[in-house]
Amino acid sequence: MTPLSPTPRSTLTRKKDRGRTERAELHAVLNEGLVCHLGLVLDGSPVVLPTGYGRDGDTLYLHGSTGSPSMRAAATGLDVCVTVTLLDAVVYARSVNDHSMNYRSAVVHGRARLLSGDEKLRGLHALTDHLAPGSWEHAREVNAKEMAAVTVLALDLAEASVKVRDVGALDQPADVAADAAWAGVLPIRTSFGAPETDAECSVPVPAHVAERRVGPSTKPGR
Amino acid sequence: MTPLSPTPRSTLTRKKDRGRTERAELHAVLNEGLVCHLGLVLDGSPVVLPTGYGRDGDTLYLHGSTGSPSMRAAATGLDVCVTVTLLDAVVYARSVNDHSMNYRSAVVHGRARLLSGDEKLRGLHALTDHLAPGSWEHAREVNAKEMAAVTVLALDLAEASVKVRDVGALDQPADVAADAAWAGVLPIRTSFGAPETDAECSVPVPAHVAERRVGPSTKPGR
Numbered sequence: 209m210t211p212l213s214p215t216p217r218s219t220l221t222r223k224k225d226r227g228r229t230e231r232a233e234l235h236a237v238l239n240e241g242l243v244c245h246l247g248l249v250l251d252g253s254p255v256v257l258p259t260g261y262g263r264d265g266d267t268l269y270l271h272g273s274t275g276s277p278s279m280r281a282a283a284t285g286l287d288v289c290v291t292v293t294l295l296d297a298v299v300y301a302r303s304v305n306d307h308s309m310n311y312r313s314a315v316v317h318g319r320a321r322l323l324s325g326d327e328k329l330r331g332l333h334a335l336t337d338h339l340a341p342g343s344w345e346h347a348r349e350v351n352a353k354e355m356a357a358v359t360v361l362a363l364d365l366a367e368a369s370v371k372v373r374d375v376g377a378l379d380q381p382a383d384v385a386a387d388a389a390w391a392g393v394l395p396i397r398t399s400f401g402a403p404e405t406d407a408e409c410s411v412p413v414p415a416h417v418a419e420r421r422v423g424p425s426t427k428p429g430r
Numbered sequence: 431m432t433p434l435s436p437t438p439r440s441t442l443t444r445k446k447d448r449g450r451t452e453r454a455e456l457h458a459v460l461n462e463g464l465v466c467h468l469g470l471v472l473d474g475s476p477v478v479l480p481t482g483y484g485r486d487g488d489t490l491y492l493h494g495s496t497g498s499p500s501m502r503a504a505a506t507g508l509d510v511c512v513t514v515t516l517l518d519a520v521v522y523a524r525s526v527n528d529h530s531m532n533y534r535s536a537v538v539h540g541r542a543r544l545l546s547g548d549e550k551l552r553g554l555h556a557l558t559d560h561l562a563p564g565s566w567e568h569a570r571e572v573n574a575k576e577m578a579a580v581t582v583l584a585l586d587l588a589e590a591s592v593k594v595r596d597v598g599a600l601d602q603p604a605d606v607a608a609d610a611a612w613a614g615v616l617p618i619r620t621s622f623g624a625p626e627t628d629a630e631c632s633v634p635v636p637a638h639v640a641e642r643r644v645g646p647s648t649k650p651g652r
Contacts, residue, residue: 217475222498242517242618243531245467247478253439254476256469258515258535276444293480295464298622300639302631303570304558305580309465313480336526347611348525358527376628389569390633394642395623396464400520406598406613409524414612417522 217317218369228370231266237314237370238263240423241292242339246270248288250281261290262334266365268316269323269331271358279359283322290316290363298394299376302383308373310393316368320361331360342416398422439539440591450592453488459536459592460485462645463514464561468492470510472503483512484556488587490538491545491553493580501581505544512538512585520616521598524605530595532615538590542583553582564638620644 211229212218220227228234244261247254257278262269268290272279282288297310323331329350336344377391384391399422403413433451434440442449450456466483469476479500484491490512494501504510519532545553551572558566572580599613606613621644625635 217473217477222495242520243515243533245469245478245513245515247467247469247476247511249471249476251439253509253539254469254471254511255439256467256478256511256513256537258513258533260531273444287475289469289476289478291467291478291480293465293467298464298562300562300565301569303572303576304554304565305572305576307558307562307565307569309482309561311465311480315478317475332526336529339531340520340522340529343522343526343529347523347529348605348608350525350527354525354527376626383570384630386570387630387632390636390639391628391631392635392639393626393628394639395626397621397623399619399621401617401619403522404598404615404617406615408606408609409613410609411612413614417612417614417616420616 212368212370214369215367218315218367220369220371226371226373228372233370234314234365234368235263237292237294237312238268240294244290244292246278246282246288246290248278248282248286250277260335260339262331262338264330264334268363268365269334270320270361270363271332271335274357274359276359279361282320282361283359285319285321288318288320288363295396296374297396300390300392300394301377302379302386302389302391306377306379310373312370312372314368314370316363316365318363318367320363323360323362327362328355328360331362332358341420342414346414346416434590434592436591437589440537440589442591442593445593448593448595450594455592456536456587456590457485459514459516459534460490462516466512466514468500468504468510468512470500470504470508472499482557482561484553484560486552486556490585490587491556492542492583492585493554493557496579496581498581501583504542504583505581507541510540510542510585517618518596519618522612522614522616523599524601524608524611524613528599528601532595534592534594536590536592538585538587540585540589542585545582545584549584550577550582553584554580563642564636568636568638
């Protein structure tokens with residue numbers, strides 16, 4: 209895989225030591241996240257909205273109602289920014305100022321492309337595999353009316369950066385020597401609870417739901 | 431408390447039934463989140479970055495290095511958008527198209543104000559209380575050099591919207607009748623793991639870390 213190639217927008221300006229340049233690390237962050245935050249400019253103001261996404265190779269897919277102003281705007285090919293953040297821990301330092309968080313984040317810049325036909329279907333497949341792996345095969349397929357009511361966009365993962373903080377407290381030497389306050393890491397865990405079946409459903413919980421674990425949800429190899 | 435008053439930017443255009451108008455619901459989402467996604471326009475392009483925040487009453491505080499381009503830009507008073515998203519569940523429907531997520535999200539629009547002096551210190555206090563409640567009292571306080579190296583911004587919670595989805599699968603009647611695929615909710619849980627003490631620290635894990643639970647971290651009454 210080609211490494212991430214920095215452009216001015218995707219070059220880290222702060223904490224450059226936290227930057228990662230392997231494309232596999234970008235894929236790993238995107239695979240583990242469940243929602244992204246989509247940023248675009250509407251009527252001159254920035255707007256940031258949470259939304260689902262999918263990935264297939266180096267294409268990121270977004271979708272929404274054909275009536276959504278943000279989707280309509282993004283479909284015109286204006287600049288967008290898509291950010292996915294995974295929180296791993298709160299980092300407690302000996303000084304208030306050195307408190308931090310451990311995280312993995314991916315920031316993608318680009319212009320989205322409106323999809324139709326087979327590409328649109330492929331995008332919906334990737335979005336479903338990401339949100340609910342196994343559902344594309346298990347649930348009722350998308351019909352023509354539903355296809356017409358959804359906008360699917362593709363964004364190339366060409367201009368992206370990844371940032372990771374994964375170490376403990378980085379205190380000043382004098383604070384370490386003083387040993388006067390607790391320092392360490394409080395991990396943040398995300399997990400799935402027990403599935404809750406709809407009251408009107410008599411189908412047993414399928415394995416792809418019962419055995420789902422937090423982590424990479426996109427099919428291996430993608 | 432005054433209810434949330436919609437402006438064109440903060441009026442929901444889609445799924446209006448998911449909108450909430452109580453200021454207490456805005457506060458609840460902000461209290462439970464750990465990071466926000468800050469959106470602004472840099473060199474004509476939208477940029478979305480994850481960052482910590484704090485809240486005191488109807489003021490949201492942001493901070494960052496004085497060298498951070500996004501903080502420097504935000505400090506000039508340009509429009510920003512701050513979004514906090516809490517994911518509660520993956521919603522499996524009988525059709526691929528009706529799959530969804532349960533979530534609570536807050537979107538705040540406004541222009542940030544650069545703080546100094548006592549206001550700046552109050553902002554740092556609120557930011558610390560949010561990231562690590564108890565640390566302001568326990569850890570070494572911020573010194574003058576550290577104060578000079580940090581930018582603290584205040585954003586009024588005047589223009590904000592809250593959106594909540596908290597129901598099960600909303601399938602088409604024909605799909606419910608067919609009863610051919612599983613439908614239900616897979617809850618997403620966030621929790622803290624066991625604290626990991628720094629190797630060079632001999633201070634025992636304090637109660638504010640050991641007993642921390644996910645949920646509202648801002649002091650009651652704020």
